[in-house]
Amino acid sequence: MQELRELAKKLLLEGTVKVVIGYAEGRRGVLPIFAVTPGEAGRLIFDPRCVQNLATYLSPRREQVVALGRPAVVVKGCDARAVAGMIRESQRSRDDLVLIGVRCGGVLADPVSAVEVSEATVAARCPGCDARVPKHVDHLVGPLPPAPPGTSALDARIAELEALSPGERFAFWRSELEKCVRCNACREICPMCFCVRCVADKAQPQWIESSPHARGNFAWHMTRALHQAGRCAACGECERACPAGIPLNLLNRKIARVVAERFGYSASGDPESPAPIGTYRPEDGEEFIL
């Protein structure tokens, strides 16, 4: 990835940025790095093992990262949607950032043991991606790999669940959400969960029970899905981070489809496009209202 490394070194040497946030080879796979010297920039890579969404490191809550100075960040198309969301909601300003877009052909579901993208190894959210060449970025690097193979397993699974009765769906989600231990990895890794004080941490009064029983977990996940509606960048990080293996992508993708069908809006890499929740149209559908 010489193109990427040369660009990063140039940005640092020119003083355009103080840090380049990107991917590098670690002891047991790819990890995020914060390159502040040209030497460190020489470690940057991009390949299908680069699953992490680095946009989350732009959150103003991360004071040590903010302290490093003006950043450049390597973004895939999905990551760029998250950056756009953060700019749209005034967490960062566009002038503050340099976005290095990478052309992407899908990432691996298991980046530690797999190496090449195939129908069996590709991450479930990748097939059908329309953001393989990120727009609204300052630089674009890398060759365009072939499109991620196969069709989205997520849509097929959502269809299966929708065909069940409410009681059967409830039993499915109960068995999944019972596993949740409320570690909040889904929240901490999500670029769009940037609230300094999350509603789930509110105690006077408490709206969302903090105990990791199924009742508290239902309240948490329903609320997070609601707060992500129209904002979720579909980067898949929440499900990847979950230590209990809960299929969070199913819920977030289902709601993204609802938002697209009902409000004609899909999460976009353009920070200027208006977000659907917080805006309205007088002619919005209301067939469910008596």
Add this chain to the structure above:
Amino acid sequence: MSEAASTSTETGQAGAIEPRIVAFVCNWCTYTGADLAGTSRIQMAPNVRVIRLPCTGRIDPVFIIKAFERGADGVIVSGCHPGDCHYLAGNYHARRRFTVFREIMSFLGIDQRRITFSWVSASEGRKWGDVVNEAVARVRALGPFVGYRSLVEKPNAGA
């Protein structure tokens, strides 16, 4: 609080379990309309507990979750017709929010027949009576919302 109030449903005269329904209504339209229903002596099922809010835009969907957690078998959400909101746009925002939230609830398996959304204006006392009666009948037919209450096993049955 009486013993009966700490259980989640009461038995009606016919022996069927009567549902408990919580209604979140806006002050300016539906609450006033419900008041009109009362003063007009419109016969309504007594199962509904009304909670008054300034506007449907104030209704955080987490209130609905809380109602089910605390033993409600059904929920009604009602406010001003679009264009009539006292705060101009509160109900438009609510409409979008609830469009999404009912899909979240439905996807997770909460039967949407337990939840009723309506626009009831201050002059629609009769409509409020119809909304209430229809909702109560519908939720009664579904039975108590045992599934939600069983999400936490009771730690001590005697408490």
Add this chain to the structure above:
Amino acid sequence: MTREMHISEPDLRVLAEDLVRGGTRLIGPARPPGKDGAVVYREVKGLDEIVLVGDPPARSLKEFFLPPTEVLFTYRQKQGDVELAPAPHVFPPQVVLGARPCDAAAVSVVDKVMDWDYHDELWFGRRQATTIVSVACSGGDASCFCTAVGLAPDVAKGSDVLLVPVEGGFHAEILTEKGEVFVAAHATRFAAGGRSEAAMAYRAAARGKAEANLRADPAKIRAFLESSFEHPIWEGIALRCHGCGACAFVCPTCHCFDIVDEAESVATGARRRNWDTCQAAKFTLHGSGHNPRKGQDCRIRQRLMHKFAIYPGRFQEILCTGCGRCVRICPGGMDLLEMLDRIGREPAAPGEAGRGAP
């Protein structure tokens, strides 16, 4: 007091069936039913469900002694007074079959703090009801480092019986009185044994494999941690950490909990204890708004200090068994082996060390 015996695989299968039929809860590393999910410790109904040798289970044994959420007592308000009722805690007998030695060792490490300023009846109630039969691990994967913290893939600590895979079955070491009781209850399944060359070869190979991942000197690491609170290494080491706490939740030795009162209705409710993590920002958030561990750098420093300096200072035990789960699960790529390796190469006093980012 170690006694050596042998149990064949068919005998072990019957033993498992006997346990389940007798009403004992059988726990072992197994896949979730009907799914391709990761192996976790769960209740099983027979030996066939158990993955005896293979990838370490995604979660630890901790949840069988300290559940993620647990009711301590319930309360009821009545006429201006409050009645408290301790939650009925029943500890049915259970056997863990196929525990990894690192996970068994972890349970005995946590025993120390659970008996320190207060004897935790709930933890020890479950401990007393549980027999742990471990299976010696074949050396783990690239994230394991049990040997670096003074343990081994075949360590006896914390286990009541240790099984070592040999041809056709297992060499069995009976390590504790509870282990003797267990074997006596299933005496017909065990055959006389003695030193087993095959078992010793297996164990030596496993140790060699584990040692290759990290060589560390815990005493040197502790000395560094105790003298380097303001060291520049902390500045960069946590940049990629999300503060999500997944590491603490899968860790077999992390045991911090939060106490909450949860209302069920206006007059009744329960007091619970729930798993908590020092990696969450609000863990040390004061009511005033001040947070003594304001940034992730402080919280990572705390994690390392607690595990490798404070706990050893207090209990002469490292609060880590090298199972590697934190490394495998971390979505941000934090790597404890790398951190320990780095720290192990620092001089004990702050010096010319560079920024913490690797």
